[in-house]
Amino acid sequence: MLGYILRRLLATIPVLLIVAVLVFLMLRLTPGDPAAVIAGDNATSEQIALIRNRLGLDKPILTQFAIWAGNLAQGNLGESFFFKKPIGELIAGRIEPTLSLAFATMLIAICVAIPLGVLAAYKHGSWIDRIVMGFSVLGFSVPVFVIGYALIYIFAITLGWFPVQGYQPLSGGFGGFVQRLVLPAVTLSVIYIALIARMTRASVLEVLNEDYIRTARAKGQVERKILFRHALKNAAVPIVTVVGIGIALLIGGVVVTESVYSIPGLGRLTVDAVLARDYPTIQAVILLFSGVYVGINLLIDLAYSLFDPRIRY
């Protein structure tokens, strides 16, 4: 068991290393001189040379990578060209809205999608099943920002139940925090619900044909318990896996949702950084998001082997 955990941990190192190399090469692959891009249109050649020297762009590429990776390992993400601040500080200031949005979204998605998926599998072939499946295809097809604006129009502008845009930190009061978080989280959860409900349905459907389900029924077990105790528990591995894989969707959705709702989080930072061609910040954000994505999926993998006695490596 310990060997497996260790092997799994070691296996993620090359993946993260490749991500780091890709992200590093990104800046160097820019057409033209990155120093000139950073310096702007009105810079003199001395200023450009100064920037090139300060960034170490005049050194051999392997040396550059070594310096960059060394700084990274010490937690030094560099300095933002555009915001003129250490990137670590920049990210720290933006992380609360993004984390709140992500957690609220996951909470809503899991609470809605899993019962829906179980129900669809139980009523396989019925109109409930068709509605759930139809919703799921629809959820994959309508872009996040269209859902966002539709919800804003209905619930904020027409009905006036929620504020149109904005974010209030948790320290500013729980009520306002939740009120401003509901619409963005519901918006973002649609695609996630579609994904999880679909996988839950498929996975429970498969398990419902197993002998032990028939045995449970024969014993006279209540249907509700059969579904949630026997079926869902055994169908859990693919569901949890898809929750992990869906983090990638969630991260992409965060970028868009934060723009729609003017939430000052990491997603908004990413877009601002791209618009300003602020490469160090883009690099840092991508590294952070990818690290989180890989890390969560690693944890999920490890959790199976701990909780599911059928999985042994």
Add this chain to the structure above:
Amino acid sequence: MNAEPSILAPVAVEPAAPSRTVLMRLVRNPVVAIGSVVLMLLTLIGLFAPWLGTIDPTAINPSTRNKVPGFERTIRADDGTTTTFKHRMGTDSLGRDVYSRVVYGARVSLLIAVSVASISIAIGLVIGLVAGYVRPLDGIIMRFMDGLMAIPGILLAIAVVSLFRSGLTAVIIAIIVPEIPRVVRVVRSIVLSVREEPYVEAAIMAGTRLPKLMVRHILPNTVAPLIVQGTFIAASAILVEAILSFLGIGIPPEIPTWGNIMAEGRNLFRVFPHNILYPGIFLGLTVLAVNMLGDGLRDTLDPKMAGR
């Protein structure tokens, strides 16, 4: 020319090409039918955009800024005659006709869908065949692909887009890059399982050269899964383009694309929601149609997955 001894013929069972029965099943599948009809309609709309009662989608007109759907504009010609033009979907904040922009926007979306799907499959296919067949390269290629897949798709596209001057080509490249590893994985796993099949071994024993082995015996197995995957790539490409353009980092704003129309309509959304509503409906319907087509194709071509 045929070097294969006839004695091997019964062993060498060829993978079935999409036969007439498969086509019949596809035609009868209502999901495929609806999806295809919607897509055909959209293709026609895109192709015949200039003749669908549209005006120049990039024409800026300060006198007709922010008009609601149904607004009629009188155009006075040089000889004194007047005609009225009805802005069916209203105008945007630069006075451009939203209906014309939406209709022309279909062109960009379909172009992106087709080009991204075909290019990423072509590149993925080559890399996947190499990874699956040239053992020493497999490890290196797949680790590289794992690295690419560890970066969430939209984020990777955003990063790639930031490397280029904004434009159609940059957006297409940016959407292709995150899709390639997914194609490579599928192709590689098919190659790995097919190369152990008796008919492939038989062909090797019979002295079939590598290029012919690939084309005749291995490639046909990838056709069905890649058609299905290509459809889903097309759907996601349309979405990602719209997202990039909406965020203001995609296709230059003067080009009419659904994402651009919505990006333009963001600021005045509270008063004039039509700038988001109409392109949103078109975008959602298109992606829905492509996804339905993909689901139907998967159910028909891969019966194991039916109803999932």
